[in-house]
Every structure is written in C-alpha cells, then in structure tokens.
Amino acid sequence: MTTRHEGGCLCGAVRYAIAEPAKFSSMCHCRSCQRATGAPGAAFVGVPEDQITCLKGETAVYESSPGVRRGFCRTCGTSLTYAGDAWPGEIHIYTATLDDPGAFPPAMHTYTVDRIVWFEPDDGLPLLPGFGSDGA
Ligand SMILES: [Zn+2]
Numbered sequence: 001m002t003t004r005h006e007g008g009c010l011c012g013a014v015r016y017a018i019a020e021p022a023k024f025s026s027m028c029h030c031r032s033c034q035r036a037t038g039a040p041g042a043a044f045v046g047v048p049e050d051q052i053t054c055l056k057g058e059t060a061v062y063e064s065s066p067g068v069r070r071g072f073c074r075t076c077g078t079s080l081t082y083a084g085d086a087w088p089g090e091i092h093i094y095t096a097t098l099d100d101p102g103a104f105p106p107a108m109h110t111y112t113v114d115r116i117v118w119f120e121p122d123d124g125l126p127l128l129p130g131f132g133s134d135g136a
C-alpha cells in the first residue's frame with residue numbers, strides 16, 4: 001500500500017495529498033522563495049505530478065520567473081506548490097504545509113549564495129551554492 005501524506009493551507013480552503021516516494025526533500029534559500037513566503041527560506045518535497053491529488057479547493061498561480069509557477073491559496077495566501085519548466089512533470093510541495101512536515105527531512109540546502117546572514121544552518125547537511133535537485 002502506498003503511503004499518503006496530506007497537507008493544506010492556513011485557512012483550510014485548499015487541501016492536497018501526496019503519495020510516496022518523494023523524489024527529493026531540500027531547503028531553498030533563494031531570494032524568490034524568501035519573498036514568496038516571507039520567510040528566511042523554504043523547504044520543499046518534490047513528487048511526480050501524478051502523485052499529488054487535490055482534495056479540496058484549488059490554488060491560484062503566480063509566475064515568479066519565466067517558466068516558474070508558484071501555487072498559493074487565494075484566500076489566505078499560503079504558498080503551496082512550485083512547478084518549473086526545468087522540472088517537467090514534477091510538483092514541489094512546500095514541506096511546511098504538510099500535516100506532518102517532519103515526515104520529509106531535507107537532505108540539503110540549495111541557493112545558499114542568497115542565504116540571509118543571520119540564518120546559518122547547523123545541521124551538517126550539504127550547502128549547495130546554487131541549483132540543487134529542487135532548483136526552486
Ligand atoms: Zn487558505
């Protein structure tokens with residue numbers, strides 16, 4: 001049986017489920033993620049798009065860079081998904097929107113060139129200056 005994980009936005013208007021296995025889990029420090037979330041960085045879980053099911057509502061989409069589509073709740077603004085032309089067939093879920101975000105610990109930090117100076121990872125994970133396998 002496939003393990004399923006559910007998640008959703010702050011107000012509950014959008015709910016989704018993803019099925020394992022994930023392709024990756026990582027923590028992105030790029031400026032786009034910082035601004036899109038209002039947070040120092042964003043953790044992502046990547047899954048093939050046929051492993052995500054929308055259970056309730058739908059996301060609004062903002063194209064933050066050419067070919068990059070960030071999905072969010074139009075009511076509460078929670079960032080939920082990331083899809084990019086560079087990652088065809090994949091959806092990257094914002095890990096913190098999962099009901100159990102601890103289920104997918106990140107394996108690396110990406111875009112650490114944009115890392116905020118006071119936000120210094122001390123978890124021993126690889127620090128990639130740019131593009132990781134999430135490229136978010
Ligand atoms: Zn919402």
Ligand SMILES: [Zn+2]
Binds near residue numbers: 031135136
């Ligand atoms: Zn990013």
